[in-house]
Amino acid sequence: MKIFGTENFGLMKKSLDVYTRQHEAIAENIANANNPDFERVKTDFSNLLHENLDRTLKTTHERHIAGPESPERKGLAGGKKEEIDLSREMSELAENQIRYDFAARVLRKNYQLLNMSISGRT
Numbered sequence: 001m002k003i004f005g006t007e008n009f010g011l012m013k014k015s016l017d018v019y020t021r022q023h024e025a026i027a028e029n030i031a032n033a034n035n036p037d038f039e040r041v042k043t044d045f046s047n048l049l050h051e052n053l054d055r056t057l058k059t060t061h062e063r064h065i066a067g068p069e070s071p072e073r074k075g076l077a078g079g080k081k082e083e084i085d086l087s088r089e090m091s092e093l094a095e096n097q098i099r100y101d102f103a104a105r106v107l108r109k110n111y112q113l114l115n116m117s118i119s120g121r122t
Helices: 006-031 046-052 086-119
Strands: none
Touching (some): 006 086
């Protein structure tokens, strides 16, 4: 999949929204880590991105970050009440930040390329 091109504007915009929501959920989990009555908020929203974009994102290499259907990502959906593990939440926060930064950089580069083509610069 090409990451630069106008067909990816929607994908990158939607991914920024999803990563923002995921960041807020993780931050809520961290803020309420010491609250015994707080139930952990599910923080894997990548399935929303897949559903809304007809599975545009695919892992094509074994070293890619696992998606929502992988076995190591199962269990975030809930069921029983989970304790909040701060180290897990912090690692998910860091991973989410990397994904957000990547999507923002790709979107910025796409807009720069579009601007260059409109203005006639090469």
